Amino acid sequence: MEDAYIEQVLQRFKPQSYQKISKPLTQVLFHAHEFMVPSLSGQSHYVFNPQLSGESYTADDARWAEMILYIAREVEASKRQRWIGVQEERQRIRRDLHDELTQDLIALMRSSKDERQYQLALSAMGSLKSILSALSDEENTLESFLVTAQAQMRERLLLHGFELEWYEKNIASDVVVSSKEVSNVLKVLKELGCNILKHAEMDQVKVVVNQFGGRLEVRVENKVKEHKVLHESNQLGMMNVETRIQELNGKLTVQETPNEFVVVFSFPLEGVWKNANV
Secondary structure: OHHHHHHHHHHHHOEOOEEEEOOOOOOOEEEOOEEEEEOOOOOOEEEEOOEOOOOOOOHHHHHHHHHHHHHHHHHHHHHHHHHHHHHHHHHHHHHHHHHHHHHHHHHHHHHOOOHHHHHHHHHHHHHHHHHHHHHOOOOEEHHHHHHHHHHHHHHHHHOOOOEEEEEEEOOOOOOEEOHHHHHHHHHHHHHHHHHHHHHEOOOEEEEEEEEEOOEEEEEEEEEEOOOOOOOHHHHHHHHHHHHHHHHOOOEEEEEEEOOEEEEEEEEEOHHHHHHHOO
8 A cells, every 4th residue: 555655646746766764754744845755654754856847845745645645544544454354254264164173073083984984084184274274364484384285295195005205495494474375285286186196107296395585386296197187087176276376376387298297386475575575
């Protein structure tokens, strides 16, 4: 919102230049050839130099800027309240899922005498944990998230006799991942795991996770029984993968050869870019 607020000021005055000063300011101030407006938080302010037109700044300009500042702060406060409401609703849903579904799944696992039914309930429990983790507002580092992602994928593949090779490169220890990143990546890996179980020729899967600065890349590769992995039976699954990656503003590449299937996806890490802009 602050960018839009400053853009309005720039469009009206068209100054020769301006700068942001890390010093609190509570009100709009002006001189003939200098104009100062507070940031939305009031903890810093912007200084606008003489206008390109050569006109002086006036009291009317100050009143206009105060009105724009008031509107921008009201909009920001409204957005913050909506965000708080969304967070509260997320936590309510999380509590309901935990209290109701967790107990049901545990009861099903304990009462089940059929091994396949037990494994399905166990898999459902893993999926529920992923959903609850995604709904949580607790911070999750990239390192700890990758531990979870690896454990879930390994467990899912082991149920069907597959081995997982998992490699990580250049992973920063201080990067925090968002709930959206956690949810989408876990669902992508689950979908790719299902694809592997349908088409894999060898019972070995390789995953390489590499961080390139502010971007994370995940490469999943395995040998396949048949060439047309992307056709018919798995089209919907790969469309779901593509949708998840798009939600992260990421890129998806699929490399298919007669005996190998490789999926590479990457996306910008929100935590890295936020820290860079502080």
